[in-house]
Amino acid sequence: MTTTPAPGISRPAADDLFRSVFRRHAAGVAVITARGGNGPAGFTATSLASVSADPPMLSFGVGTGSSSWPAVAIAGHVGVHILGEHQRELAATFARRGADRFGPPTAWREGPEGVPVLDGVLAWLVGRVVARVPAGDHRVVLAEVVHGDFAGSGRPLLYHQGRFTGLRD
Known part of the structure; x- marks a missing residue:
């Protein structure tokens, strides 16, 4: 599926506009996990x-070129972890290409449905994947929540202007 920019705007300009607008949009930070063949x-x-x-x-997007896509593409269940502002390095580790994401210092365990569950997060959910919808170079994954815990404490981690940050009072 390809998209055509609105009349009067070139493809590179549309791409730049899109990135510039979403840099201004503060978003919560989550880590998505799945059990993979490797x-x-x-x-x-x-x-x-x-x-x-x-x-x-719930839903989330995943790039089909990402190293995690092969596992998410076949997973029956996924883990969704809401990160706290004390977990900037964890967020960076899971965002970094080639990182040993589950090696030390990442603390995790096998959770319900065999899904990797990260320790110390504000909350986590396990969802049964019900659809993977094509969306450009990504897939939008829809998952029905079947397990979870919201016992963590702290303030949420946000992503804004290209960096991880916390709430300001």
């Missing part, structure tokens, strides 16, 4: 959204 996989996401309350459903 071990656990995961990535940092700012595209997490609530989709439905009945049934409880």
Whole structure:
């Protein structure tokens, strides 16, 4: 699927406009995990959204060129972890290409449905994947929530202007 920019705007200008606008949009930071054929996989996401309350459903985007896509493409379940502002380095680790994301100092365990669950997060969910919708060079994954815990404490980590940050009072 290809898109055509609006009349009067070139493709490079549309790409620049898109990036500039979304740099101004503050987004919560999550780490998505899945059990892969070669071990656990995961990535940092700012595209997490609530989709439905009945049934409880969420969505996130994942690039088809990412190292995590092969695991997410076949996973029956995924983990969604809401990061706290004390977890900037964890967010950076899961965003970095080639990083050993599940090696020390990352603390994690096998959770429900065999999904990797990160320790110390504000909250986590496990969702049963119900759809993977093509969207340009990404897929939008829809998952129905089947397990979770919101017992963590602290303030949420945000992504704004190209960096991880926290809330200001």
